[in-house]
Amino acid sequence: MPQFGLRQRTLVRVSSILFFVAGLSTALVLGDASQLPTAQAQAAYTSSASSTSIWGSASFPVENFQTYTSPFGYRSSPYGGSSEEFHSGLDMAAPQGSYIRNWWTGQVVEVSDDSNCGTSVVVVQSGGWEHIYCHMMGHVEVAGGQRYLVDREGGIQIQEGQGLPTGARIGRVGMTGRTTGPHLHWGLRYNSEWIDPAVVLRAMYSAQQVSQR
Numbered sequence: 301m302p303q304f305g306l307r308q309r310t311l312v313r314v315s316s317i318l319f320f321v322a323g324l325s326t327a328l329v330l331g332d333a334s335q336l337p338t339a340q341a342q343a344a345y346t347s348s349a350s351s352t353s354i355w356g357s358a359s360f361p362v363e364n365f366q367t368y369t370s371p372f373g374y375r376s377s378p379y380g381g382s383s384e385e386f387h388s389g390l391d392m393a394a395p396q397g398s399y400i401r402n403w404w405t406g407q408v409v410e411v412s413d414d415s416n417c418g419t420s421v422v423v424v425q426s427g428g429w430e431h432i433y434c435h436m437m438g439h440v441e442v443a444g445g446q447r448y449l450v451d452r453e454g455g456i457q458i459q460e461g462q463g464l465p466t467g468a469r470i471g472r473v474g475m476t477g478r479t480t481g482p483h484l485h486w487g488l489r490y491n492s493e494w495i496d497p498a499v500v501l502r503a504m505y506s507a508q509q510v511s512q513r
Contacts, residue, residue, distance in 0.1 A: 356507030357404075358500075359467040361433070362484045364398040369483055372496040389432065389487030390497040396437075396482040397454070398473040402464045403431045403486075411449040411460055413440040417485070418477020421449060421458055421470055432487035437474035 370391040374384045406426030413419040417434035424431050438451030449458040454472040464470060473482050488495040 354507075355500075355503040356510070357466065358504050359401050359403055360501075360504070361403050361431075361486050362392045362394050362398060362400050362473065364394045366393045366395070368498075369393045369481070372494075372498060388494050389434075389485045390501075391483045391485050393481065393483045394473045396473055396475065399454070399469045400433055400436060400471045400473060400484055402466060402468045402470050403488075404429065405466045406431070406464060408458055408460055408462050408464060411440050411447055411458060413438075413449075413476065416478035418479065419449065419451075419471070419474060420477070424464060424470075428491050430489040430492075432485075432489075433471060434485035434487070435474055435477050435479045435483060436471035437476070438471065 368390060370387055372387060372390055374386055402424060404424075404426040406424040406429070408421055409423035409425045409430070411420065412422045417432070419436045419438050419440070420432070420434045421436070422432055422434075424433075436449070436451070437454060438449055438456060441448050441450045447460045449456065449471065451457075451472055454469075456469065456471055458464075458470055473484055475482050479485075486497055488497050488500060
């Protein structure tokens with residue numbers, strides 16, 4: 301993958317760490333993503349009550365989640381060969397056609413259908429955060445000088461520049477672009493630096509556990 305531009309409880313394995321990810325509501329409280337923990341979350345994702353409250357307002361990004369198929373970081377190419385490549389996100393397998401949800405309230409910066417990312421909402425900007433969704437169904441159309449990601453069968457039409465609330469359905473899992481099977485490639489950047497999405501998911505789960513006490 302190039303570097304650009306749950307009420308049900310599921311046991312998952314990410315980057316050799318076992319943890320439970322609890323289901324997030326699809327209509328969560330909106331928040332200011334610029335207040336989210338910074339890139340230092342890579343080392344210590346959350347400890348204070350305020351950070352926990354913030355992380356608890358995010359949405360798990362895919363419905364009908366099955367398993368994680370490729371973690372963040374350097375890996376062998378899924379197409380074979382001995383060379384390593386940097387995988388800038390987390391791959392989440394789900395049945396083709398499963399809906400993808402916006403992780404955090406923000407603005408659509410770019411939609412695309414002509415790269416290894418396939419049909420995608422390439423970037424949603426949420427304060428200092430950017431979240432990227434790849435390999436979706438549909439295509440890009442231009443009308444009235446505006447670009448749209450369109451998946452008519454799934455009832456999806458996303459316009460560049462529009463605002464998206466947390467948990468909004470923004471596409472469906474497909475096999476467009478460079479992929480070996482149906483999944484969502486989910487990437488996160490903070491202040492232009494790539495962040496391991498597994499760390500963020502763990503912080504989200506911890507926040508849910510605190511809020512349920």
